[in-house]
Amino acid sequence: MTLLTLATIGLGALNPTYVRPYQTGLGQLVLLGLGAMFVALLVWIRQLTAPVQVPRFLNGSGERSPAGAPR
Numbered sequence: 001m002t003l004l005t006l007a008t009i010g011l012g013a014l015n016p017t018y019v020r021p022y023q024t025g026l027g028q029l030v031l032l033g034l035g036a037m038f039v040a041l042l043v044w045i046r047q048l049t050a051p052v053q054v055p056r057f058l059n060g061s062g063e064r065s066p067a068g069a070p071r
Contacts (some may be wrong), residue, residue, distance in 0.1 A: 001045075005038065 013020045
């Protein structure tokens, strides 16, 4: 996903008519918003793919934790 996005940005940067709207103040704000949304999507995707942590079966001393004890 990141490579495709970077390729699109790279090709767009080579086309001056494509990047002309981003040369204004409002265009810079829009570009900043798009960049922030892209980073937010990357963080969200990372959270979706992170493994779920399973509670430990044994505590640090090698004994089983009693039922209902905080972990």
